[in-house]
Amino acid sequence: MNRAGEPGDEADRLRRLERRLQRERTARRTAEQIAESRTRDLYEANRDLDQQIMERTAELDRALVAATRASETKSAFLAEMSHQLKTPLNGLIGMLELVDLDTVDDCNSERLTVAVHSARRLERLISRLIVYSDLDGADLTRSPRHRSVVDVVSDLHDRWSGDCLQVGQLLSVEEIMEADIVVAHPPLDLALDEVMSNVVNHAGRGAVRIQTRLVQAERTDEVAPHDVVLRILDPGPGLPAESTVEVDCLAPGDPTRTADRPAGLGLALIDAAVRALGGNWGPVIEGYQNGVAIRLRAAVPAESA
Amino acid sequence: MKGVLFNVVQEVVEETYGEDTWDDLLDDAGLEGAYTALGDYPDHELVALVAAASLRTGLGPDAVLRTVGRLALPRLLDRLPPTVPLADEPMAFVRSVNDIIHPEVLKLYPASHPPVFDCKDDGDGLMVRYRSTRRLPDLAHGLLEAVDDHFEQSVSVERIADDDEANAVFLVRVGEA
Numbered sequence: 301m302n303r304a305g306e307p308g309d310e311a312d313r314l315r316r317l318e319r320r321l322q323r324e325r326t327a328r329r330t331a332e333q334i335a336e337s338r339t340r341d342l343y344e345a346n347r348d349l350d351q352q353i354m355e356r357t358a359e360l361d362r363a364l365v366a367a368t369r370a371s372e373t374k375s376a377f378l379a380e381m382s383h384q385l386k387t388p389l390n391g392l393i394g395m396l397e398l399v400d401l402d403t404v405d406d407c408n409s410e411r412l413t414v415a416v417h418s419a420r421r422l423e424r425l426i427s428r429l430i431v432y433s434d435l436d437g438a439d440l441t442r443s444p445r446h447r448s449v450v451d452v453v454s455d456l457h458d459r460w461s462g463d464c465l466q467v468g469q470l471l472s473v474e475e476i477m478e479a480d481i482v483v484a485h486p487p488l489d490l491a492l493d494e495v496m497s498n499v500v501n502h503a504g505r506g507a508v509r510i511q512t513r514l515v516q517a518e519r520t521d522e523v524a525p526h527d528v529v530l531r532i533l534d535p536g537p538g539l540p541a542e543s544t545v546e547v548d549c550l551a552p553g554d555p556t557r558t559a560d561r562p563a564g565l566g567l568a569l570i571d572a573a574v575r576a577l578g579g580n581w582g583p584v585i586e587g588y589q590n591g592v593a594i595r596l597r598a599a600v601p602a603e604s605a
Numbered sequence: 606m607k608g609v610l611f612n613v614v615q616e617v618v619e620e621t622y623g624e625d626t627w628d629d630l631l632d633d634a635g636l637e638g639a640y641t642a643l644g645d646y647p648d649h650e651l652v653a654l655v656a657a658a659s660l661r662t663g664l665g666p667d668a669v670l671r672t673v674g675r676l677a678l679p680r681l682l683d684r685l686p687p688t689v690p691l692a693d694e695p696m697a698f699v700r701s702v703n704d705i706i707h708p709e710v711l712k713l714y715p716a717s718h719p720p721v722f723d724c725k726d727d728g729d730g731l732m733v734r735y736r737s738t739r740r741l742p743d744l745a746h747g748l749l750e751a752v753d754d755h756f757e758q759s760v761s762v763e764r765i766a767d768d769d770e771a772n773a774v775f776l777v778r779v780g781e782a
């Protein structure tokens with residue numbers, strides 16, 4: 301098949317080489333044209349992309365401004381509502397307290413005490429309702445205000461040990477961790493207070509233990525590789541298991557955690573506060589002692605990070 | 606047809622028969638033959654090259670295309686970017702031509718029109734239906750046969766139905782030479 305290269309066929313050799321050279325030249329020229337037109341396409345595509353990114357960024361900015369405004373409007377509305385509800389209520393409580401108990405008979409005095417008590421409960425209920433609607437759906441994980449777990453727990457102990465004693469409960473703190481593990485934000489105190497209020501009112505006599513422990517986070521997050529689990533165990537019957545989810549099954553931030561919403565304002569408040577902090581919570585059932593566990597991300601304090 | 610295919614055919618011819626043979630084939634077919642990988646060239650140029658090779662070798666055009674296909678696969682594979690995940694076993698590889706390789710080809714070579722391969726399990730083998738307006742089932746046959754060399758495992762490719770050249774069916778089996 302290959303006849304070229306035979307002796308004496310120098311002219312054919314040259315002709316072939318010339319043709320190959322010509323082919324290479326043409327091919328190179330075509331390749332350059334294609335490359336040039338692709339580069340232009342790429343340049344234009346990049347420009348379009350830049351334009352799109354700019355438009356999207358502006359869109360996002362607008363959405364953010366709208367969301368911030370909506371949130372501010374909601375807060376302003378809540379503050380206004382709180383004021384409007386509390387003003388007549390405070391007037392009512394004030395007036396009831398001004399009634400001189402000596403001037404009313406025993407029967408009416410008892411009614412008066414019940415009325416004051418009910419008004420105070422109503423006042424507390426309104427405050428909690430307002431806090432709840434403020435927290436519900438909020439995301440406080442972006443603006444964390446860190447505190448040491450040790451401080452959170454010891455403050456909790458200070459706030460509640462007296463009330464516990466009055467109902468025959470001995471409040472103790474166990475398994476305190478190193479001081480530099482920090483979590484939290486004011487709503488954590490609120491959630492813990494709700495738990496404690498429940499314990500004091502319903503758990504009955506016996507030991508109440510606050511436990512803290514550090515667990516490995518399930519997510520692959522280098523910034524916050526640990527979670528803090530706070531448990532409050534009491535001698536009571538515990539929460540109905542179906543009202544919440546098992547805390548150890550869920551990692552904080554798990555999107556499935558919106559599945560169950562506990563009934564009752566107290567539980568709803570705990571739920572909203574813990575969710576706002578990016579954590580989750582659930583019942584602990586341990587036979588002779590039951591209670592609640594709250595799981596949150598542990599952060600390293602800024603100065604040692 | 607994309608120039609890359611002509612480049613591969615040229616490589617196959619030059620490496621097997623020498624550069625002069627490629628010159629002769631172009632002469633016989635009356636083609637200039639300045640192919641650039643990303644360029645587009647008429648399908649009939651490939652047909653003319655195959656006809657020229659067929660005349661010179663005495664093999665039928667189908668056998669020429671099959672041989673070209675067999676020798677072309679490793680060269681085509683070399684042209685894929687290393688980021689394209691390649692299957693490590695023959696059957697998965699055959700499936701991946703339609704699911705991974707040719708879709709990547711579409712991104713690498715804009716305006717290309719690779720053929721469609723519908724794959725269906727068939728007992729111990731894989732039924733592969735080739736569909737293309739280019740009507741080059743023999744090229745597909747050769748490329749499929751080359752899977753054998755690529756994995757150094759015996760793979761048999763049998764053309765079992767021949768509706769027409771635009772729509773052929775192959776039965777691919779592993780372990781039967």
Ligand code: HEM
Pocket residue numbers: 606607608609610678681682684685699702706707710714716717718719720721736737738739740741742744745748749752
């Ligand atoms: C067993 C593996 C493969 C088979 C069976 C196969 C089959 C084919 C066939 C038969 C054609 C001719 C066009 C047609 O008939 O419509 C073709 C075109 C093509 N194939 Fe593949 N191919 C395989 C692997 C590859 C690989 C690894 C590449 C990587 C670069 C590739 C890139 C192309 C390109 C660029 C075309 C030209 C499309 C066009 O010109 O529009 N193929 N393929």
